[in-house]
Every structure is written in C-alpha cells, then in structure tokens.
Amino acid sequence: MKTLHVNGAAMPAIGLGTWTLQGKECSRLVDAALGLGYRHVDTATIYENEADVGEGIRGSGVPRGEIFLTTKVWWTDLAAADLVRSAEKSLRLLGVDYVDLLLVHWPNPQVPLAETMDALGSVRERGLTRHIGVSNFPTPLLAEAVRLSEAPLVANQVEHHPYLDQRKVHAACRKYGMAMVSYCPLHRGGGALQEPAVTAAAARHGKTPAQIVLRWHVQQEDVAVIPRTSRKERLTENAAIFDFSLEADEMEAIGGLRSANQRICDYSFSPEWDAS
Numbered sequence: 114m115k116t117l118h119v120n121g122a123a124m125p126a127i128g129l130g131t132w133t134l135q136g137k138e139c140s141r142l143v144d145a146a147l148g149l150g151y152r153h154v155d156t157a158t159i160y161e162n163e164a165d166v167g168e169g170i171r172g173s174g175v176p177r178g179e180i181f182l183t184t185k186v187w188w189t190d191l192a193a194a195d196l197v198r199s200a201e202k203s204l205r206l207l208g209v210d211y212v213d214l215l216l217v218h219w220p221n222p223q224v225p226l227a228e229t230m231d232a233l234g235s236v237r238e239r240g241l242t243r244h245i246g247v248s249n250f251p252t253p254l255l256a257e258a259v260r261l262s263e264a265p266l267v268a269n270q271v272e273h274h275p276y277l278d279q280r281k282v283h284a285a286c287r288k289y290g291m292a293m294v295s296y297c298p299l300h301r302g303g304g305a306l307q308e309p310a311v312t313a314a315a316a317r318h319g320k321t322p323a324q325i326v327l328r329w330h331v332q333q334e335d336v337a338v339i340p341r342t343s344r345k346e347r348l349t350e351n352a353a354i355f356d357f358s359l360e361a362d363e364m365e366a367i368g369g370l371r372s373a374n375q376r377i378c379d380y381s382f383s384p385e386w387d388a389s
C-alpha cells in the first residue's frame with residue numbers, strides 16, 4: 114500500500130473510516146481491516162466508537178507502532194481546556210498512549226483559532242498525539258491555521274468525491290506540504306459510482322466502480338482516502354487499488370463530474386466553503 118510523506122508524518126494512503134460503526138461490529142471490522150493489511154484507522158469523539166476501535170486494534174495483534182490512528186476533537190470543544198480534556202478522554206477510550214493524528218473536526222468561529230491551535234500544539238508537545246491537523250477548513254481558514262500553528266499541520270480532512278470540486282483546497286494543502294484526506298470518498302455509495310466515466314473505466318480495468326473512484330483519489334498527489342464499509346468483503350475490495358493506474362483521460366473524465374457540485378456534509382455550523 115502507498116504511504117504519503119507529509120510534513121514529517123508517514124500516512125498510509127488508505128484508511129478505514131468508522132463513522133456509524135459501533136460496538137462489536139466496529140471492533141470486528143477494525144480487527145479484520147488490520148488483518149487484511151490496513152494500517153490507518155479514522156475515528157472521532159463524535160462517532161462514540163473510540164473504545165470499540167481500540168478493542169479492534171488490540172484484537173488484531175498488529176503492533177501499535179505500525180498503525181496510523183486518527184481521532185478528532187468536536188467543534189464545541191475547541192476552547193483550550195476543553196480540547197485538552199477531549200484529547201485525554203480519547204486516549205483513555207482508545208486505550209492507547211498516543212494517537213498519530215489529532216484533528217480539529219470543524220472550525221468554530223466562537224473560539225479564537227489562535228487558542229485552539231495553541232492547545233492542539235500543547236497536546237502534541239505532551240506526546241498525546243504525534244501530529245496535528247484540521248478538518249473541514251476552507252482555504253482562508255486553513256491559511257490562518259497554518260500561520261497560527263507552531264508545529265506543521267499534516268492534513269486537512271475534507272469531503273471529496275467526483276461530484277465535488279476540491280481543487281482549491283487540494284492546491285492549498287500541497288502548498289503547505291499537507292495531505293488532503295478525502296472523506297465520503299465513495300459519495301456514500303451514491304450516484305457517482307454509477308457514472309459512465311466510472312463504469313467505463315471499471316470495465317476497462319476489470320475493477321469495481323468503487324475501486325475506480327478510490328484509485329482516482331489516491332492517484333492525485335498527496336491525497337489519502339478513508340472509505341467506510343460495514344462489510345468484510347468490501348474491506349478487501351476497497352484496498353485493492355494499488356495494482357493498476359488510471360489513464361490521464363480517465364482521471365480527467367472522472368474529475369469532470371465535479372460540475373454536479375454536490376456536498377453531502379453541510380450543516381448550520383459549516384464554515385463558508387470555497388467557491389468552485
């Protein structure tokens with residue numbers, strides 16, 4: 114599997130997304146994914162599954178040092194004391210001494226970003242996380258976060274799939290030496306997987322539409338993907354994307370679907386997104 118080298122972090126280009134997975138089902142899938150060779154797991158406090166993810170990691174027997182583990186601080190916990198408490202609680206629930214990446218899940222204009230970035234830096238200095246980053250940060254806010262952070266940011270995790278234009282965010286991440294981590298990379302199993310540009314490439318390469326879309330992500334420079342599945346057989350399918358390449362015209366045809374301009378994760382607390 115491919116590894117991204119971004120601002121001092123070595124991040125496997127594919128990880129397991131765990132939103133909605135809980136309890137034994139979650140532990141079993143994390144355990145199975147690690148058994149199949151996944152080395153990157155994405156969780157968050159708001160998913161209420163950190164204890165289950167931790168159990169899956171321990172059950173797999175894969176040494177902690179081989180796993181890139183990400184969690185996130187919810188946007189209502191971005192004041193310094195709340196952020197520190199949130200990070201400490203995540204480690205307790207996960208049953209680990211550190212995570213590899215701690216992300217600000219969403220920006221919160223009610224808390225000065227300088228305070229949040231300082232607190233994030235302080236938990237990194239204490240060794241609770243190896244690396245820090247952000248999620249759902251459009252380019253002006255990303256520039257601000259980079260400016261305010263003493264330690265380099267290694268990732269901006271954002272919604273990204275063929276139906277959404279994230280070229281501005283991607284260019285900004287590359288400028289700062291960061292990864293762009295694509296969430297909802299499979300358009301949640303939606304229409305993007307049925308597009309002729311995708312299904313034609315699938316037929317040509319003998320791959321499934323999901324594999325074509327995941328390959329389209331990781332074939333872009335410094336882009337990682339964290340597809341979620343609740344089915345073991347799809348764990349194998351989703352990771353089998355490093356034994357073929359898409360042609361330039363196939364990359365372009367799938368990228369061209371961006372004009373659909375569909376954003377799945379948009380809430381009352383969302384920031385002002387980059388115009389496409």
Ligand SMILES: NC(=O)c1ccc[n+]([C@@H]2O[C@H](COP(=O)([O-])OP(=O)(O)OC[C@H]3O[C@@H](n4cnc5c(N)ncnc54)[C@H](OP(=O)(O)O)[C@@H]3O)[C@@H](O)[C@H]2O)c1
Nearest residue numbers: 130131132248296297298299300301302323340341342343
């Ligand atoms: N930072 C943020 O704000 C944020 C927001 C959303 C998500 N995330 C993270 O990103 C991860 C991924 O995003 P997501 O879960 O929203 O969406 P996603 O990974 O794009 O889609 C998941 C859906 O796709 C289906 N699927 C998985 N593999 C498939 C395949 N090979 N063929 C067809 N369908 C397939 C799954 O169904 P089955 O279970 O039936 O396979 C599931 O319904 C999350 O789990 C979470 O870790 C972060």
